[in-house]
Amino acid sequence: MVKIVLDAGHGGKDPGALANGLKEKDITLALVLKAGAYLTENYQCDVIYTRKEDMYLSPSERARRANEAKADVFCSFHINSAENPSARGFETFRYPKTAGKTAMLQMLVHEKVMNEMKKHHVLNRGMKEENFAVVRETEMPAVLTETLFISNKEDARLLKSESFLDQVACAHAVGIAQAAGAKERTVPAETKTLYRLLTGTFSEREEAEEKAGLLRRAYGWIVHVKEEK
Template sequence: MKIVLDAGHGGHDPGAVANGLKEKDLTLCIVRHIGRLLREYEGVEVYYTRTDDRFLELSERAEIANKLKADYFISVHINAGGGTGFESYIYNGNVSNATVAYQNVIHAEIMKAIGNVRDRGKKRANYAVLRQTNMPALLTENLFIDNASDAAKLKSEQFLLQIAHGHAQGIVKAFGLKKKATTQPKDDGKLYRVQVGVFSDRKNAERLAEELKKKGYPAVIV
């Protein structure tokens, strides 16, 4: 299946700006994480409307998804206006039952992933990227950039990963995706010694030994 990820704003349009943050930067970071997570699943083709800091008209974003004949379109944004919390949108015109069902699932998974955040609800709006796309589509507003508490969360890379995880898990659950199988190396029962280097400075040797021990490997300095 084809999924198009749309990072809101870009280029000369920074989107909402406050507390040292720009919406266009946050949205791009989040969609990159979503795409990376989704590529771990079978049969998923991930496409982006933008992968760098460039401006695209709203109609161009929808056109990219339509030309690809995507199965799903999701546009990621950061809110502003003095509120707090998370909300999601589908088109306020005629939409399929699937569009509603996908919103229900993805919204719930995002709320689960981001934890103690106000749920502003599942909404509908006449947004161009929702109106002009030919496939089920969702737009998310991930906290408020002009709210000091929300902005503090948005400055955390870990929190942006949580947002992305919620989006990805929502899509996985909505579409019943299966994770790609990972092949484990066969253990032949033998033990092998690997010498990783010789150091003239004992401190460098000790530093490497500590790193190896942290990763669960036995390391002895001789």
């Protein structure tokens, strides 16, 4: 089964970026848990989290956990910040000069998330390359995403919206699943329950047939007369 590692950036003693009443470590964890839940419910895959609670892990520890799990793909979730309060938007990163499945992972995740971001008029900052430890030290296709700027008031407003986080997390999940080749779960056909309608018992077949005829003509029911002994 396909193994997917989701990494919630920062945590514990490292809160990440702080602004507008938000902490990066809290938002990344929320996104990861939402994305993981969506993947588990809709795809045949094994989801592994570097953290599921507020705890500190170094970048190298995150990469090591993914490598030990022999994951097929890795995605690290982050929230951006800048001194310039007007900076905003979404961007993704992969390790410099990587191509093939890694580039495909970045393209699919970026595309799916931006499809949601466009609904909120969020700036597309593009697909980029950077020497981040979590994409450098991982042995599988890996991508790091920066969802909006916590330092921008409009972006922060979106980051405070539960429905927005749901949309972004699901978009991440779909892109990751497609890149990993995870199969969608099939929903079993709903089992229909049939109910038998008893209209009475008659001593004469003619009487029973007459009653059945009335029901057919009046309601269009399919009524059969069955002999019982």
